[in-house]
Amino acid sequence: MNQQPKGICRMAVVPMRNTASHTSPMISQLLFGEHYEVINEEGDWVQIELAFDHSQGWICKNQHSPITEEYYKQINLSDYKVCMDLSGSIFFQKKNVNIVLGSVLPITTNELFKLEEQIAFNGSAKSLSQRRDFDFMRDEIKKFEHAPYVMGGKTPFGIDEAGFIQQLFKLCGYKLPRTILAQSKAGKKVESLSKILAGDLVYVLTEQPQGYIYLGKEVFIGVSNGEVRRINHSFNETDPIAIRRILQENM
Numbered sequence: 001m002n003q004q005p006k007g008i009c010r011m012a013v014v015p016m017r018n019t020a021s022h023t024s025p026m027i028s029q030l031l032f033g034e035h036y037e038v039i040n041e042e043g044d045w046v047q048i049e050l051a052f053d054h055s056q057g058w059i060c061k062n063q064h065s066p067i068t069e070e071y072y073k074q075i076n077l078s079d080y081k082v083c084m085d086l087s088g089s090i091f092f093q094k095k096n097v098n099i100v101l102g103s104v105l106p107i108t109t110n111e112l113f114k115l116e117e118q119i120a121f122n123g124s125a126k127s128l129s130q131r132r133d134f135d136f137m138r139d140e141i142k143k144f145e146h147a148p149y150v151m152g153g154k155t156p157f158g159i160d161e162a163g164f165i166q167q168l169f170k171l172c173g174y175k176l177p178r179t180i181l182a183q184s185k186a187g188k189k190v191e192s193l194s195k196i197l198a199g200d201l202v203y204v205l206t207e208q209p210q211g212y213i214y215l216g217k218e219v220f221i222g223v224s225n226g227e228v229r230r231i232n233h234s235f236n237e238t239d240p241i242a243i244r245r246i247l248q249e250n251m
Contacts, residue, residue: 009036012103027055039056044060137171144164154166162178166178180203199213205242206240
């Protein structure tokens with residue numbers, strides 16, 4: 001059985017499109033350091049599956065950086081760092097590369113880690129697996145507030161509903177799927193709004209599903225009216241909603 005080719009993002013942000021065309025809608029993005037499998041090829045495009053959340057999309061071949069099967073497995077076993085700065089710059093492979101919040105940095109204590117992958121980075125970072133509490137999350141939320149809505153986006157410079165929730169929890173050490181519907185099945189079910197805690201997620205599963213993070217005192221945050229903003233939202237028990245608990249401290 002042939003193994004699928006592997007790759008890694010070596011640019012700040014790379015669009016993932018629904019089909020192999022520049023005019024196709026962007027459904028997600030690759031950030032620096034995120035790795036993936038190549039599952040299909042078509043002309044100047046490759047279809048990929050992201051290792052972090054298994055989302056699939058098409059990227060241009062000239063933005064695809066191949067890596068070996070061995071290195072792909074090594075990344076899977078390594079607890080790399082995640083960039084905590086809104087934006088920054090690293091010195092990598094003898095050149096400066098711009099990166100954004102949520103980028104994965106090849107910094108690890110793993111001695112098997114490839115020397116040629118080492119970088120110079122003086123910004124703020126934490127281990128991807130290090131789980132943090134709601135107090136930490138509250139500070140990270142400030143980096144996303146008023147970020148404009150961009151379909152498929154997952155950075156503070158343009159983000160969608162699911163991307164906001166996924167990336168915020170990624171910074172706090174948790175993995176969530178890339179879509180609202182998939183996220184609404186993650187973690188632990190909360191039976192009613194009367195039992196909701198700060199950091200819990202509320203998903204409104206209408207024709208255009210929405211997701212919100214509960215901040216406490218009947219205040220939520222999510223994408224609303226074209227940007228990430230805080231809202232005072234009254235949910236009805238009759239609304240098609242799902243309440244999910246992800247934070248370890250709330251379990």
